[in-house]
Amino acid sequence: MKKVLVVDDSLSVARQLEKIIAESGDFTCVGHAKNGAEAIKMNHTENPDFICMDMNMPGMDGLTALRTLSVMDKEVKVVMVTSLGGVGDKFTEALKLGAKNVISKPFEAGDVLRILREL
Amino acid sequence: MAVKFFGQFLIEQGIVSGEALLKAIDLQEKNNLKFGEMAVAMELVTPAEIQRAHNAQMSKDMKLGDLLVEMGFLTADQMNDVFTRQKSTHLYIGEALVQAGALTDDALLKQLDAFKADQAEYVSDGIELPFTSASNHIWEMTADLTYKMITRVLDLRFRSGKCSLATVIPPNYMLVAMDLSGDVEARYLISVSEGLLKTIARVILGEESVDDEPAEVLEDTVMEFVNVVCGNVAAKASQAGVIININPPVTLHPPASGLPIPDGHTALSFPIHIEDDDTMEMILLIKG
Structure with a gap:
């Protein structure tokens, strides 16, 4: 099973994503980080294959964490999950910083799993 | 979508x-x-x-x-x-x-x-505002997207009331606020009753009952709804060349007298009548 780390300051979004991942049959959720700094620590301790990460979080935001993760870990694949996905500049910046894709909120379970399976 | x-x-x-x-x-x-x-x-x-x-x-x-x-x-x-x-x-x-x-x-x-x-x-429908400003198209679009997301995300049936200028933010069980900055300066607020808070939480968490959920989780569901609305407002505004930055949402518990309108702001109230006589309100505090 591929391991997924969820990074979102919202408890409800984390619950939604954890449920989608748990019911997928081919992914397992290895934890929930509430900001970018926690994500970097948990990437080190949990060694996930994929990270689903929000952009807009208090403390270290998602794009800052993505910039750090891209340098520190060339293996992990990051997908941004954000309500700002439709803002062209944000979408482009995420791709330039190494995100594999961007999922806009609100999302459907099928879209999240399709994108993770395509990575 | x-x-x-x-x-x-x-x-x-x-x-x-x-x-x-x-x-x-x-x-x-x-x-x-x-x-x-x-x-x-x-x-x-x-x-x-x-x-x-x-x-x-x-x-x-x-x-x-x-x-x-x-x-x-x-x-x-x-x-x-x-x-x-x-x-x-x-x-x-x-x-x-x-x-x-x-x-x-x-x-x-x-x-x-x-x-x-x-x-x-997400093509905007016309909404009438009781005041004139250069950013009216943004506020109309914000109200319109809020209505569309109530249907799309919360799966609630509702009727939108007429927008009016407010002199106070009326009391309710809780409010979630998100500050918008960039080409516009405003605060977006959603006000909900205790019953509606549980309804929203049930839908967002996909649970039949949320009676055992801590208040933090219940309130987070409304914060996430506001985050989704404002993120999509920023996306729609960017298509029109208007930059809107969003900040993490915060919760407010207003006193019985409501909350005053800050100096230098215009307050627009958008009542949203949910079925079963529950009311949600969207408020825009617009600077200038």
């Missing part, structure tokens, strides 16, 4: 790769000159004059073109000529993808039609 821009739609549909999109964006960045770059390219101003105007912008909140006119480096007609040239030479993302070899002309037209169909749900 959310508000998207065309490049994002094409990646989601598997029509182009992320690498192809970045190549096309690179072409756009090389082709689509900023105002100062275009004015220099048209030999209307020198790079040194642009630098002086940029320095002046540190202490004056003015757009570069207006400042160049004020400083006597450009005439108003020349400023308009620069805008016209920027518009007439603008390379759109679809055209850039064709130039980059990622799409054919025929495929571009077909995908533009598919994109319009995908985004038809």
